Amino acid sequence: MVSRPAEFCPHCGTSLETTAFDGRERERCPTCEDVVWHNPVPCASVAVVDRSGETPAVLCVERAVPPGVGDWTIPGGHMEIGEDPETAAVRELEEETGVVVDPGALELLDATTMPPRDGKHVLTVHYVADRADATGEPTAGSDASAARFWSPAEFDASEKTFRPIHEQRFRNAAVWFE
Known part of the structure; x- marks a missing residue:
């Protein structure tokens, strides 16, 4: 394989x-x-949603490594041997943002494939978690140059860009708990 x-x-x-x-x-x-x-290569991500403000905000990272350097994404990455998707998602979240959440607090948001890049196909299992179930403050980690919570309105008003494959997950997560 x-x-x-x-x-x-x-x-x-x-x-x-x-x-x-x-x-x-x-x-x-x-x-x-x-x-x-x-x-396909299995990956997992988790969108942490902060509902404490006027509008929900989702924890995102700015990519520091290819592909998509400078684009914003939901924290996530490749699963490792022996990991289930939930464990991989929370490991990637902690590595990229310093924020910790228990795998049991995750809810399934979506599962998607992305267009092949250099012949590599990826299948990602996307989760969502409430900020109230998480600990730690966002800090850019391993693959990230920045980590912060964005509301859709704040993001739209900025000049930042999302990796196209992640923007819909971001928007879906922002309204998940409504």
Whole structure:
């Protein structure tokens, strides 16, 4: 199994050939006779919503690493081996913002795929959590150059940009608890 299209068998290094299998064209090793599965990479994110002000605000991060350096997103990232999506989402939240929430406080917001980039397909499980269930103050961490709460109106009035794939999650999270 690979996360990007393979040209060579990951087991023996033989050049792959295309074959029809299960109604799709797939890459197969003629030596091992195995299909090399090209699967999406699982990711998880969590939108923390602060409802203490006049309008709800969602915790976001400004990306400090590619792709999308300078764009704003919901905190999240790749799941690790042995992690369930909730655990990955709260780990990424803490790494990127310093804010901590118990996985049991998460509610499912959405699950999406994003357009492939360099042949890599991503499936993200998105969660939402109430700020009242979280601890810590937002501080830019690992992949972030900034972390803060934004209301949709504040964001719209700024000159900042969202990564297109994250903006709808941001807006959906802002009204989640209404």
